[in-house]
Amino acid sequence: MSRSLPTDQHDREWEQENLRNFRKLLLSVQASLKQLNLLIAICDHPTYREELIRDYEAQLTAKGITCLRVQLDRHQTSLKQALLALAAEEPALYEDQPVMVTVCGADQMLSVRLDQEQSAREQFFFSLQWTREALRQFQFPIVIWLTEQITRELTQQAPDFWSWRGGVFQFVRPIGRSDNRSSGEFQDFQLEAKPKKPISLAESRQKIQELQKQIATLEVQDPESPLLPSLYSSLGEAYEERLDNGLVAAHAKEQQLAIQAYEKAIALQTEEDSVELARTLKNLANLYRSMGRYSEAEPLFVRSLAIYEQQLGADHPHTATSLNNLAGLYRSMGRYSEAEPLFVRSLAIYEQQLGADHPHTATSLNNLAGLYRSMGRYSEAEPLFVRSLDIYEQQLGADHPHTATSLNNLAGLYDSMGRYSEAEPLFVRSLAICEQQLGADHPDTATSLNNLAGLYDSMGRYSEAEPLFVRGLGILFNSLGETHPKIQTGWANFLSFLQQVIEAGQTDRLSDHPTTQRAIEQLRQSSGEMAE
Missing domain, CATH: 3.40.50 (Rossmann fold)
Structure with missing residues (x-):
């Protein structure tokens, strides 16, 4: 330029x-x-x-x-x-x-x-x-x-x-994050979610088969059973659990199975304003949000929030959860001015109802901080991220997966601010926790690898960044399949990194790994030039 x-x-x-x-x-x-x-x-x-x-x-x-x-x-x-x-x-x-x-x-x-x-x-x-x-x-x-x-x-x-x-x-004034490589991929928390834990394919298959068997039996013996909506909702959650743990290659098919299960649960709900219905609506909305189907997610989140407010009250923790989820959707859509008051209200409810040191309060702090980071309001984001991390370490432990996510997010903020020396140990620690608690081949471990690699890229430490990028991509290819959006993002990150290395004339610091060579060849073909 x-x-x-x-x-x-x-x-x-x-x-x-x-x-x-x-x-x-x-x-x-x-x-x-x-x-x-x-x-x-x-x-x-x-x-x-x-x-x-x-x-x-x-x-x-x-x-x-x-x-x-x-x-x-x-x-x-x-x-x-x-x-x-x-x-x-x-x-x-x-x-x-x-x-x-x-x-x-x-x-x-x-x-x-x-x-x-x-x-x-x-x-x-x-x-x-x-x-x-x-x-x-x-x-x-x-x-x-x-x-x-x-x-x-x-x-x-x-x-x-x-x-x-x-x-x-x-260009000119960064108000958010590019969809390509970012300085630390922000991870928000879905409130009410069970703590992440590794699950094997066999365990997942058994759970789904048991739910399907119970559903089939009830549909024959008692098709009006009030248990059916709950079973279908649990089936949708089981499919999502497989997706979250990277246990399926046919990602789109599994997503559709989860959607079908949630839709069946919603259709069978006889009470239009039940809390159980609100939960299923929230689950389906979260799935749509993860797929980028925002226009389908929004009315479900709005309806779920209305039910919680009507049935449980404006200051109930479940209402705060619903506010958080709708705010998270608006954050994903770039509707920051609509997201902020919802995040703020959610945080106030948690502090009032559960206490200043409750893990849900930490979650709310984290998500509001993530919004401020997206808006470029770094000085407001930092104390919220720090406070969130302190709560998780005290209440859940130094090696909990939520602590790892919190470390990742604070490190990402420091990366955005150019405070690389402060970001590195946090990214390293987050990665170690993911490997220990979730496994070396878990998708969240791949995210940690990518974020640390991105930091080293920013610092010009190319020979350290490359193997992390390659390993992270390997995990995603094996667990999610080549068509998953995370693969596309991770691959774009890697191409951007390699392009920078090539332009810096430092290709001698790259390895002969097949993934690296494949990416370099793609760059050569797209640019019409041979990279030296």
């Missing part, structure tokens, strides 16, 4: 983040040539935005990639129609050559309706939300430039489209 570094310390930090995101954006485009990949770039400054676009177009063009642009406006608010018009004019889109498309103009769309039923911006969001599947015909990466304000509105009005994004790249 051609922009010179500013002298102000904060500007220097922002510029470093801009450079990292610029490199990740380039890599994401090159890694997804000849396939659809929706990439979101956020920048509020038109001049700087245009400079960034020119920079990456120049670099990509030099590598033989055709760079095209689409301009949206109040007369053309449909991304699909704009791309179809471009395709009619540009034969390169149908030829067997690498192409990428930049989409601009969303910031020029007015939010006022004038004499129309919908404003131009509302029409844009509607188009994105309801024509998402139609975009599959476009086999090339698309970079859509938005402002912060439009991004926040998009997450609310087109949540399905937002969940389909392949990456988010913030």
Whole structure:
């Protein structure tokens, strides 16, 4: 990039983040040539935005990639129609050559309706939300430039489209985290969840078979039994337990089985306002959230919260749990202003009802801190993370999995703040606990490995980072299968790391591991250059 570094310390930090995101954006485009990949770039400054676009177009063009642009406006608010018009004019889109498309103009769309039923911006969001599947015909990466304000509105009005994004790249002022490699993947807690513990495939299979047998017997002998909804809900939880422990390769199939079990439990509930129904709604909503199906999760969380408030009261711990879960969804959707008061209210209930040192209070502190970290409010996040960690260590023990997660999150904050020497021992300790308590091949262990590797990447300790990345990917490949979203994120992290090593001219610090060589070959193919 051609922009010179500013002298102000904060500007220097922002510029470093801009450079990292610029490199990740380039890599994401090159890694997804000849396939659809929706990439979101956020920048509020038109001049700087245009400079960034020119920079990456120049670099990509030099590598033989055709760079095209689409301009949206109040007369053309449909991304699909704009791309179809471009395709009619540009034969390169149908030829067997690498192409990428930049989409601009969303910031020029007015939010006022004038004499129309919908404003131009509302029409844009509607188009994105309801024509998402139609975009599959476009086999090339698309970079859509938005402002912060439009991004926040998009997450609310087109949540399905937002969940389909392949990456988010913030320029000038970091308000959140990229979906590519982050400085420590934040892990929030699902309140009311049982403590994580390893479970074998045989144990899981036996549990599911027993539940299926009980369900089959009751459906024949007493199809009106009030036990059936509970059994179906337990079956859904059993499938999720397998997913959480990385025990299945057919991840999507297992998710669908869990959804079907929860939906059956909900359909069999005769009391529309029962607490048991609220719990099942919450479980299904959490599953949808983990799958990125936010628009389906939200009404379930809202309904679950309403039941808890009505049946148990506004200040009941279960109500606090429901508030936490809805807030967590809004955090995932980027709806931070809606998430904060829910997290704050949840924390107040736990402190009042359970005490300042209860593990649930620690959980609530952790999740509010995670929101502040996403918002860039680091000074507010740190004391909450520290207090959360202290409670877990005192109440659950120094080697509890929740303590490991808390260590990971505080370390991730320090990584974001550039306080690497403070982050390292926390990441190392978190990894050791995961290995000891959950097992060397557990998906959470893979997350810890990836986070520590990311720290070493930031510190330039490439020879230490690589084996951690490789080991973490190995765990995910074996436990989740190559199509799982965590694999895609982990692989993108690894590619970004290797690209940085190559650009630094330090490939001699890399090993000959097959995973590393496979990734380097992918980089070579995507860039059209041989990495030395």
